[in-house]
């Protein structure tokens with residue numbers, strides 16, 4: 001028995017009565033009712049056609065309703081809808097291996113999550129476990145997610161309502177020549193001054209207390225802000241100097257969004273961990289992940305032999 005279809009007005013009315021929308025002043029919301037989508041286009045309840053320049057929340061990297069992905073979802077739903085995390089599964093094994101193939105050799109273990117914020121939470125926990133340290137670094141003008149640690153990593157105003165001052169996160173200014181915090185007049189000056197500022201921040205905040213630095217290789221939500229050439233390499237060097245785990249948050253920049261598979265691949269750097277979500281499957285079903293080096297503390301490098 002299929003659920004009866006709602007009219008556009010019924011959909012709208014029930015939404016306004018019962019649905020909370022994220023990052024919105026609920027009272028003033030007037031959401032568009034979307035009834036269908038295909039490729040780069042979507043349609044509203046009056047059958048008006050729109051060119052989807054937003055990619056929704058910058059996640060429909062392969063467009064809407066890609067037939068091969070829809071078919072794969074249907075096939076998997078008919079075969080096996082869900083399985084507990086302690087079991088192995090052909091599709092999970094295959095996907096982890098395909099993702100590892102896109103990344104440098106040291107990033108060859110994938111921890112799947114339901115989305116980007118959760119991936120960042122887990123990456124930070126791995127870094128803390130690995131280093132035995134607590135403090136974290138992230139940039140102003142960044143967005144890293146809406147859950148407990150990720151919202152504190154976030155460097156823009158959405159953090160404020162949650163920030164009670166006990167987050168263990170220290171923020172720093174990244175390079176942004178258009179509104180330079182460093183009075184720089186060229187990308188090179190901006191890079192050098194931003195790197196010096198980052199290193200001074202670490203030194204003045206107890207240099208051996210930092211577990212991880214979390215950074216979007218290209219800033220997304222706060223405006224598309226690519227770093228000047230050499231900045232990510234400089235960050236990598238600083239992380240190495242102070243034993244800090246470098247986590248590249250590729251949730252928005254990853255999976256082709258910047259013209260390479262991952263945003264950090266525009267620079268000559270290999271992060272210790274990367275996190276991703278969104279474009280990994282164009283948001284068709286919830287999926288994110290932290291990709292990490294192996295071995296991490298507590299993980300065994302020798303896989304148990306499968307009984308014959």
Ligand SMILES: Cc1ncc(COP(=O)(O)O)c(C=O)c1O
Nearest residue numbers: 115116117143144145251252277
């Ligand atoms: C860079 C970045 N990190 C993390 C997130 C959070 O991802 P999710 O909304 O899947 O939890 C986002 C979402 O916009 C993002 O752009």
